[in-house]
């Protein structure tokens with residue numbers, strides 16, 4: 003994306019506030035008029051009231067001054083309120099847009115990022131882009147009017163002197179140009195280093211157990227020192243750019259003033275201008291030079307925003323999960339089929355190579371295979387987290403891409419290999435939507451075996467389970483995940499080593515339920531345990547990227563597989 007279109011897109015966040023901005027413009031005009039009148043009233047108080055001994059003018063003017071001050075403050079407050087509202091609303095809008103996008107991005111987006119990194123990047127980019135609607139920036143746009151009116155005043159007094167004031171514009175523009183290109187480069191480094199730091203920081207927290215067990219304190223503290231050193235240096239350099247810009251700005255403005263005194267003095271000597279006119283000119287020139295600087299400094303601001311804007315817009319334009327289907331699923335459950343499916347996460351590293359298999363409605367199918375053979379990958383494709391490189395997945399004969407994603411995923415009750423538990427209580431983790439009837443929740447708890455655990459704890463269903471179920475045992479976590487899946491009561495049940503942490507009794511109970519009490523539901527069970535193959539209608543083995551159907555009647559195939567792979571069991 004070109005810088006200009008990024009800028010336009012950034013500025014487009016101001017568009018919804020055009021009426022509010024118009025009102026802000028009115029307030030600004032008001033406060034300018036008030037600011038303009040105040041010196042005149044003070045002059046009247048001094049010259050006519052005090053020096054002229056005119057009591058009624060003194061009292062009248064003081065009253066007017068008081069009214070002007072109060073009005074000025076009221077306008078100031080209203081203006082602040084308006085600007086704060088505009089800024090907060092635009093920040094919220096951009097953040098909400100980013101969050102909505104985040105939830106709908108492809109699963110692959112999250113593979114090489116951790117939470118801290120994602121949150122840091124989004125928050126940083128959103129607040130940078132939203133700064134286009136903050137008070138300072140918006141006010142700077144309005145300065146164009148101040149400059150025009152100020153220039154008109156200057157031209158009326160002396161067009162010759164006005165040239166001196168105008169001479170600063172190209173000089174300041176030149177300076178800002180130089181500083182802003184440095185600023186943009188530096189901001190790029192700042193956001194990248196920040197991203198790197200938060201990624202590293204989050205990683206420490208996720209791996210806190212390992213840090214303790216391996217005594218990684220010294221190493222991690224040294225990493226902290228090195229990473230912070232880079233960040234702090236960048237921060238310092240960044241602040242110094244602003245400081246240098248302000249320094250040059252002040253020098254330039256003072257040069258203008260000094261030149262005005264000098265040339266103004268010469269013009270006075272030549273009787274071309276009066277003393278009062280020169281002093282008035284100098285005062286008015288400040289009304290122009292300040293706003294000119296502020297307006298040109300916008301380039302600096304955009305240079306600061308640009309790297310974040312680029313990153314944010316790239317993020318907002320990322321591809322979402324493919325969801326273009328409009329067909330509706332008829333079978334309940336539908337017949338599922340993998341037709342010659344080939345898939346690789348990374349180019350030239352194929353995981354599945356021409357996989358063929360099917361699941362008839364109501365069938366219970368088991369998939370076995372060594373670690374890394376691609377069993378969970380099969381599920382990733384079935385659940386449309388990834389799309390096959392070749393071949394097709396069908397449901398009732400139609401390609402799965404023809405069904406709307408939400409409707410399609412409603413078909414599945416899934417217990418994945420590493421289910422995630424939310425930061426909530428047990429009830430909230432079983433009934434994720436919060437809308438299930440209590441008796442159904444009770445049944446799901448009973449069937450999964452989690453009911454026994456809940457009965458043993460005093461808080462029962464209200465017990466908080468910690469980050470990803472940190473307060474639960476491995477088996478309890480799995481039971482909770484199974485309860486959640488059973489509660490969904492979808493026509494196809496998918497279990498990816500769902501009961502690997504169950505005790506023998508609980509596992510046998512769950513297995514019996516799956517095999518004998520789920521009539522009408524299709525089941526796909528990935529397992530490493532021989533006992534779990536009992537009662538399954540069909541057993542597939544995944545090997546070398548291909549799916550092979552085992553002859554479960556002879557049991558010979560299976561036993562030899564189990565024997566060969568007994569280290570997994």
Ligand SMILES: Nc1ncnc2c1ncn2[C@@H]1O[C@H](COP(=O)(O)OP(=O)(O)OP(=O)(O)O)[C@@H](O)[C@H]1O
Nearest residue numbers: 113347348353371372373374375376377378379380
């Ligand atoms: N997101 C990913 N990106 C790149 N490679 C991946 C990704 N997920 C899995 N893989 C690789 O794909 C292969 C198959 O992984 P998969 O998770 O499907 O194995 P699995 O059969 O479920 O193994 P396990 O029995 O250990 O659960 C592995 O070699 C793994 O390293």
Ligand SMILES: [Mg+2]
Nearest residue numbers: 377378379419
């Ligand atoms: Mg797996």
